[in-house]
Amino acid sequence: MSTTAPNTGKSGKPGNTGNTGKTAKTERKPRDVRGFWRVLLAVIAPVPILLQGIVYLISPVGGNAPFDETVAAVAAHQGRFELMQWLQVPWFLLIPASFAVAWVTRRRVPRLSTVGAIVTMGGLGAGLFLLGGPVTPEYLTVHEGLDPDTMEKVRSAMDNLPIFAVGSLLFILAITVGLLLQGIALARSRVAPVWMGIALAVGGFTHPFMPGHVAAGIGLVVTAVGFAGASIALLRTPNDAFDLPPEGLARQAS
Template identity: 60%
Template sequence: MSTTRSDAAADTHKPTRDVRGFWRILLAVIAPLPMLANGIYYLFSPTNGGVPFEEDLAAATTHGDRIALLEWIQVPFVSLMIPATFAVVWVARRGAPRLTTAGALIALTGFCAGFGNLPGTVSSARITVEEGLDPATVSKLTTALNEHLITQLSGLLFILGVTFGLLLLGLALWRSRVAPAWMGIALAVGGFTHPFLRDHVIAGIGLLIAAVGFAGASYALLRTRNEDFDLPAR
């Protein structure tokens, strides 16, 4: 019996390596890190959020080393918040598809706009002190940037992402029953209340509560079989 060309090709084809476990565990590790980092940042920040540049400048003069360290601590928040959000979306999407879709659209739109257009992790006040820049000039520049329409719209979208986006995703995590209900509630409460907590210590505690909620995605991912996580490679 002769062997066809297609049969010969099939016999020599090497099986595709299955990397579903790698992606599943990677998402599980990433999920709580951004909010954990941001919570630590707020807990140890020498000022409250949204204070005038002059107050930031005074803090940078007194606590320059601490602010420099906090800049590095906040890097995981800016770098990993979007994949962490995807982790929640991935585990909740089957049990609560509508809530998950709505929360993902609001949260991811806000985070993409915020991280793309808002000021980064490096403190302009600390750079002013460290490089001996003119405080009045930097203050005017900071004010002009903050009052620009792109910045203001991005800031609004970012706040909506943190509040309503994470609120809906927390409820979706709760409704999907892939993690303990209290973890979904922690995500919903920690994200929604953050903009209203003006004291930096209380705001930091709220973000750590949100990190516990994101850990609910880690819990679900670590308990999920690769077969349920995604389709196998072809």
């Protein structure tokens, strides 16, 4: 009875064909992008509120000015109002900016950070969704040559809608109470200089009470300095403290 010898391959060991290195499937390591997210949040944090502060500073008329006065200001400074509209485009980034503050304070003052983030991001989301954008009826009146009396009625009708009232209330709560709580959380957490947390708290809380658009703009610039405290904390934070590594890297480390 004949027998067949096992295939030993080049190495002389049973089952080894010498092609293991070519056929073995190498597992790709997941890319670690924690540094990207950390730096991105750091860059975003002060930008939207700073640009809004500049809008207030360069505006030739107050936000609460009568309709006809605002229309006259737009007619006299139409190019400036177009610039103001573009400066307000990044305003939606105020939500991730608020998230950046919550993220750097969440471990040291978790409850305060959570409440502040909910009030701020919830109110901002409602305001951005329910309220009008940077293109106002006053601007459209001048830009499109529309009838001022008709557009004034449109403005009054919009302002009297209940949904606008709800959006305005939630937005004001976000800017005053929400940023106040987030500023206190930033100061108490000490992940950034305490005075930067105070700047965030005071700048947001006092914004609706500022006498005139120039003072309000200065207050928002102060608020932006407070948001920059989150930027400092994020840039100081190692990736391992910022977030858990990707799942594949975590398995390999264990």
